[in-house]
């Protein structure tokens with residue numbers, strides 16, 4: 618993917634356990650507020666690992682601590698054998714970070730921006746020149762290299778932002794909401810680029826997102842974060858199995874005259890785990906047990922609801938999130954919407970701790 622001058626360092630940086638990142642009992646408090654609450658997890662070398670959660674869940678705080686931009690209140694993490702607190706300089710040499718805010722100078726051209734940041738890394742000039750050209754080519758911005766980034770579309774700016782984090786050829790790349798605010802086409806391009814980087818260079822990638830599609834299409838494993846805790850951690854496929862077992866199903870209901878009292882009466886049913894309203898007429902309901910279908914229909918009819926359609930759905934990650942936390946990913950963590958009954962999820966042993 619990249620020439621010899623930009624080939625990744627071949628040393629094996631993994632920890633004794635084979636993980637590239639090992640997080641242990643990480644906690645971050647802002648005053649009395651606990652933003653990250655005693656979390657532990659491992660990220661394997663060459664893995665794309667996702668932190669999925671609503672606004673305010675603590676995703677960026679975790680990423681900022683791992684990338685040494687903020688210090689933990691308690692606990693620590695080892696990245697490529699280096700402690701983020703005791704050996705922060707070594708950690709910085711081997712990571713790249715794309716933060717929520719794009720970091721670049723609008724009046725400088727794409728090339729000038731990259732040159733500026735490359736010089737901060739202390740990369741020798743001949744290596745840097747070649748690397749910038751290759752990276753620009755990689756994200757198809759070569760013909761725009763001499764244009765001011767202030768004239769770029771958001772998608773183009775994000776592409777510059779991402780390659781800026783690759784100038785030091787990091788072993789580990791942290792991406793904070795890399796597709797936020799991008800149009801669908803630019804999001805696809807960024808996702809493709811992340812996949813390519815991971816596949817061809819073996820870069821370990823940790824990504825935060827509240828977009829289901831990013832988590833689903835990109836990540837080898839996903840940690841679902843809510844209120845500073847990891848409430849589940851597994852592959853997308855296995856997470857979905859949590860609600861596609863023999864007992865649990867997702868129902869989609871179209872109700873012509875959908876009103877709050879109908880939703881309340883569905884929520885009150887014992888076999889209903891969670892309810893989310895998709896639009897004026899559609900509900901998504903996670904249910905368990907043989908009687909669920911009949912009970913939901915009875916509850917709607919008891920409130921004079923008119924059911925137009927009802928179907929069984931394949932669960933999505935949104936359903937998984939709803940099932941585990943009782944609220945939707947698009948709800949922010951501090952505006953938790955009561956969703957009635959929902960079952961707490963017990964994290965599998967040895968995974969999310």
Ligand SMILES: Nc1ncnc2c1ncn2[C@@H]1O[C@H](COP(=O)(O)OP(=O)(O)OP(=O)(O)O)[C@@H](O)[C@H]1O
Pocket residue numbers: 647652670671672673674675676677678679827
């Ligand atoms: N420097 C700070 N001082 C005080 N509180 C903070 C600080 N940084 C973050 N927080 C709080 O910690 C919580 C977690 O914030 P964080 O930015 O990590 O969430 P997030 O999951 O990244 O959310 P989003 O999806 O909106 O980016 C929030 O309630 C936030 O207000």
Ligand SMILES: [Mg+2]
Pocket residue numbers: 676677678717793825
């Ligand atoms: Mg964030």
